[in-house]
Amino acid sequence: xxxxxxxxxxxxxxxxxxxMTDYRTISAVSFLGRYRLIDFVLSNMSNSGIQQIQIYIKxxxxxxxxxxxxxxxxxxNPKRGRMHILYGExxxxxxxxxxxxxxxxxxxxxxxxxNCPYVIIAPSYMVYRCxxxxxxxxxxxxxxxxxxxxxxxxxxxxxFIDCDVVTVDKDKRIIAFEKNRGKYKNxxxxxxxxxxxxxxxxxxxxxxxNTSALYWLKDIxxxxxxxxxxxxxxxxxxVGCINNIKAYFRESMFLGKLENAGALFKNDWPIYTKTSxxxxxxxxxxxxxxxxxxxxxxxxxxxxxxxxxxxxxxxKKGAVVKNCILLQGSYIGENAKLDHVVVxxxxxIHHVKKLVGTTxxxxxxxxxxxx
Amino acid sequence: xxxxxxxxxILAGGRxxxxxxxxxxxxxxxxxxxxxxxxxxxxxxxxxxxxxxxVGVLTQYESVLLNxxxxxxxxxxxxxxxxxxxxxxxxxxxxxxxxxxxxTADAITxxxxxxxxxxxxxxxxxxxxxxxxxxxAKMLSAHKAANAExxxxxxxxxxxxxxxxxIMNTDENDLIVEFEEKPAKPKxxxxxxxxxxxxxxxxxxxLTADEKDSNSNHDFxxxxxxxxxxxxxxxxxxxxxGYWKDVGTIDxxxxxxxxxxxxxxxxxxxxxxxxxxxxxxxxxxxxxxEEAVVENAYITQGVLVEGTVRNSVLFTSVQVKKDxxxxxxxxxxxxVIGEGAKVTRCIVADNVKIEPGAVVGNKxxxxxxxxxxxxxKKEA
Numbered sequence: 001x002x003x004x005x006x007x008x009x010x011x012x013x014x015x016x017x018x019x020m021t022d023y024r025t026i027s028a029v030s031f032l033g034r035y036r037l038i039d040f041v042l043s044n045m046s047n048s049g050i051q052q053i054q055i056y057i058k059x060x061x062x063x064x065x066x067x068x069x070x071x072x073x074x075x076x077n078p079k080r081g082r083m084h085i086l087y088g089e090x091x092x093x094x095x096x097x098x099x100x101x102x103x104x105x106x107x108x109x110x111x112x113x114x115n116c117p118y119v120i121i122a123p124s125y126m127v128y129r130c131x132x133x134x135x136x137x138x139x140x141x142x143x144x145x146x147x148x149x150x151x152x153x154x155x156x157x158x159x160f161i162d163c164d165v166v167t168v169d170k171d172k173r174i175i176a177f178e179k180n181r182g183k184y185k186n187x188x189x190x191x192x193x194x195x196x197x198x199x200x201x202x203x204x205x206x207x208x209x210n211t212s213a214l215y216w217l218k219d220i221x222x223x224x225x226x227x228x229x230x231x232x233x234x235x236x237x238x239v240g241c242i243n244n245i246k247a248y249f250r251e252s253m254f255l256g257k258l259e260n261a262g263a264l265f266k267n268d269w270p271i272y273t274k275t276s277x278x279x280x281x282x283x284x285x286x287x288x289x290x291x292x293x294x295x296x297x298x299x300x301x302x303x304x305x306x307x308x309x310x311x312x313x314x315x316k317k318g319a320v321v322k323n324c325i326l327l328q329g330s331y332i333g334e335n336a337k338l339d340h341v342v343v344x345x346x347x348x349i350h351h352v353k354k355l356v357g358t359t360x361x362x363x364x365x366x367x368x369x370x371x
Numbered sequence: 372x373x374x375x376x377x378x379x380x381i382l383a384g385g386r387x388x389x390x391x392x393x394x395x396x397x398x399x400x401x402x403x404x405x406x407x408x409x410x411x412x413x414x415x416x417x418x419x420x421x422x423x424x425x426v427g428v429l430t431q432y433e434s435v436l437l438n439x440x441x442x443x444x445x446x447x448x449x450x451x452x453x454x455x456x457x458x459x460x461x462x463x464x465x466x467x468x469x470x471x472x473x474x475t476a477d478a479i480t481x482x483x484x485x486x487x488x489x490x491x492x493x494x495x496x497x498x499x500x501x502x503x504x505x506x507x508a509k510m511l512s513a514h515k516a517a518n519a520e521x522x523x524x525x526x527x528x529x530x531x532x533x534x535x536x537x538i539m540n541t542d543e544n545d546l547i548v549e550f551e552e553k554p555a556k557p558k559x560x561x562x563x564x565x566x567x568x569x570x571x572x573x574x575x576x577x578l579t580a581d582e583k584d585s586n587s588n589h590d591f592x593x594x595x596x597x598x599x600x601x602x603x604x605x606x607x608x609x610x611x612x613g614y615w616k617d618v619g620t621i622d623x624x625x626x627x628x629x630x631x632x633x634x635x636x637x638x639x640x641x642x643x644x645x646x647x648x649x650x651x652x653x654x655x656x657x658x659x660x661e662e663a664v665v666e667n668a669y670i671t672q673g674v675l676v677e678g679t680v681r682n683s684v685l686f687t688s689v690q691v692k693k694d695x696x697x698x699x700x701x702x703x704x705x706x707v708i709g710e711g712a713k714v715t716r717c718i719v720a721d722n723v724k725i726e727p728g729a730v731v732g733n734k735x736x737x738x739x740x741x742x743x744x745x746x747x748k749k750e751a
Contacts, residue, residue, distance in 0.1 A: 023386075032655075032656060033656040034656050034672065072445070073651070130676065245645065256658075257658075257661075258658040258659070258660045258661075258675060258677065259660075261655060263656055265654075265655040268655040270654070271655070272653055275651040277646045277647070277648050277649075278641070278649070279405075279406070279407075279640035279641045279646075280405070280406035280407055280631075280640075280669050280670055280671035280672075280684075281657065281669070281670055281671070282631075282632075282634060282641075282668075282669055283665050283666060283667065283669075283670065284634065284666075284667065285666055285667040286465075286666065287665065287666055287667075288666075289663065289665045290660075290663060291659070291660045291661040291662050292658070292659045292660065293562075293655075293656050293657070293658050294656055294657050294659065294670075295656045295657075295672065296407075296656075296657075296671055296672050297641060299641075312641075332635075349589065357539045
C-alpha cells in the first residue's frame with residue numbers, strides 16, 4: 001500500500017495533438033496500438049500500490065470515461081480503493097478559466113475526504129515507468145516540502161518543447177522554473193509530477209486561486225519555489241513526452257520497435273488497459289511485415305514496415321504502408337501506398353492511392369474519414 | 372424472466388488422455404487453443420452471449436488451475452448482479468462420504484441441491500471441451516416450441532463417420548425416436564454434440580431414479596436419454612450448422628488451430644457480434660522485428676518475432692529468436708524458440724524452451740509431434 005492519493009492532472013493548452021484531440025482528451029489518445037496515454041500513469045500509480053486515484057478531466061469526457069469504466073482493470077480494489085473521475089462542474093466563462101486549479105477548487109471536498117496524508121500528482125502525456133511509492137519514501141526521508149520529478153535530457157532542442165524547465169542547484173533543490181523554447185540542448189525537464197503532503201497541496205491550490213483567476217498549479221509552484229523546499233529527483237530511464245503530433249509520431253515510432261520496447265515494458269511492471277476481446281491478428285499468405293508493433297484483431301495481406309497498428313486494422317493486398325500509425329479499426333485498401341501517415345480510428349483509405357508525409361509533418365487522416 | 376431460468380452446467384472433469392502431456396497437470400477444458408484462448412472459453416462465452424447468466428462448472432481431474440480460472444467470472448461478463456460462474460468439484464457429504472463423479476449424469480445428480488438453490492426451470496448441460504459458437508437461447512426457444520422434455524443438439528456428419536458418434540434417429544418433426552451409441556450400421560447421420568436442454572423437474576426425477584439404479588453407468592448418453600425415450604418423453608433433435616470440434620488428439624488439436632489460418636474459416640473468432648472472451652493478458656502488443664518473416668500466421672499479443680514464422684499459430688508471450696524457423700506449428704504461451712532453432716509440424720507446449728540451434732519435428736511426419744520437455748537441447 002502507498003499512503004498517497006494519486007491525482008492524474010490534465011495538461012495545459014500548450015499540449016495539443018493536432019486533429020486527434022478534437023474528439024478526446026489527451027489522456028484518451030490511443031498509443032502503441034492497445035493503450036490510451038492515461039494507461040501509463042495509472043499503471044505507475046497502481047503498481048506503486050496507490051489505491052485512491054482521482055482523474056481530472058478538462059473537457060470531452062466521453063472517450064476517457066468509456067475507457068476507464070470502474071477501474072478494476074487497473075487493479076484498483078473496487079471496495080477499498082477508488083478511481084474517481086472529476087471535473088469542474090460549473091460552466092467556465094472562457095477557456096482560459098478552465099484550468100487545474102479551478103477543477104481542484106470545485107472538488108476540494110473530495111480531496112479533503114480522502115484518507116491519505118500525501119498526494120502524488122502527474123499528467124498523462126508524460127510516458128515513463130516509475131515506482132511512485134519509492135519516490136514517496138525518498139520524499140519523506142528528504143524532509144523537503146515538495147518533491148518534483150525531472151528528466152535531464154540532451155535533446156531539449158527537439159523534444160519537450162514548451163515544457164517546464166527547472167534549475168536544480170547542487171543540493172538537488174529546485175530554485176527556478178522557465179519554459180523550454182527549444183534553444184538549448186541540455187535541460188532539466190519537469191515531468192509535472194509533484195509529491196507533497198495533502199495539506200500543503202490544498203493550501204497551494206487555495207493560494208493559487210487567491211493569487212490569480214488564471215493560475216495553474218505549475219504557476220503557483222514557480223511563484224513560491226524559494227519559499228518552500230522543493231527537491232528534485234531525476235528519472236533515469238526513458239521518458240516520452242507526447243505533447244504534439246510530431247512527438248506523438250516520433251515516440252510511437254521509437255517504442256514500436258522490438259529493440260526499444262523494453263524502455264517502457266517490463267514483465268514485473270504491467271501496463272493495464274481495457275480489453276477489447278479482439279481475436280489474435282491474422283497475417284495472410286504473401287504478407288510482408290518488418291519492424292512493426294501490432295495489436296490484436298488485425299488482418300494483414302499487404303506490406304507493413306516500421307508501423308504501429310492498433311486493434312482491428314485491415315491492410316489489403318498490394319498495399320505498402322511504411323512509417324505509419326494506423327489506429328483502431330482503420331482500413332487501408334488494395335494497392336494504397338502510405339508513408340508517414342497517422343490514420344485515426346475507423347478511417348478508410350481506398351480511393352486515394354498515395355499519401356506521403358514527413359517525420360516533421362506526418363499526414364493526419366481524421367477519424368471515420370473516407371478518402 | 373425468473374420463471375424462465377436456464378442454468379448451464381458445464382462438464383469439465385475429463386482428462387482427455389490422448390492429449391498426452393498437455394493434460395498432465397490440467398484437465399482438457401483448460402488446454403490452450405487459438406492463440407489466446409482455453410477450450411472452456413467457448414462454452415463460457417457462448418453462455419454469456421446467449422444470456423445464460425448462471426453457470427456451474429463441474430470439475431474433477433486436476434482441477435486446481437481450472438477452478439481458479441473459471442472462478443474469475445468477470446472475464447466472460449458473468450459477474451453482473453444475478454450472474455455467476457460456480458465451481459462445483461466433488462465434495463464430502465453427510466451420509467455418503469466423499470464421492471467422485473461416477474459419470475456425466477452423476478455429476479449433475481450430485482449437484483441437484485445447487486440447481487434447486489438457483490431455482491432452475493431448465494438445465495443446459497454442456498461439455499467443457501468442445502470448440503464451437505452457438506446461441507443457446509435459440510435452442511431453448513426450439514425446445515419450448517416443440518413442447519419437449521429434452522432437446523439434444525445434433526450435427527450432420529458424413530455418414531461414413533457416423534459410427535464414431537452417438538446417433539439420433541428422428542421422425543419428420545425432428546423428434547428423436549431412437550438413440551444409438553456408435554452404431555455399426557447407422558440409420559442417420561445426426562450426431563449428438565453432447566449439448567442437452569432438460570426441463571428441470573423431469574430431469575430431477577430421472578436423475579434421482581438413476582442414482583439408485585446399481586446397473587446404471589450414470590451417463591447421459593448411455594442411461595438417461597434412453598430412459599427418457601423408453602418412457603416416451605418428447606425429445607427433440609436440434610440441428611446445428613457450423614464449426615464444431617472435439618479436439619481429442621494432438622493431431623486434431625493441431626488441425627483445429629490450423630483451421631484459423633484460413634480467413635474464411637467457419638469459426639470466425641473475429642466476429643464482433645459473437646466474441647469469445649478469455650483471460651486478459653496484461654502484456655504489450657506483438658512485435659515483429661526488422662529481419663522477421665511472418666506469413667500465413669495467427670499471432671496474439673506479447674509475441675516477439677525476430678525469425679521466420681510460416682503457417683503457424685503463436686500464443687501469448689511466445690518468442691521466436693533470430694534465424695529461428697517456425698513452420699506448420701502451434702506454439703503455446705511463453706515458449707521460446709532459440710536462435711537458429713527449427714520447429715516443423717509440432718505443438719510446442721507452454722513455457723518450453725527450444726535451445727538455440729535445436730531442430731524438432733519433421734515436415735514429412737505422419738503425426739504432429741508434441742514437444743513438452745521444459746528444455747530441448749541441440750543434438751550433439
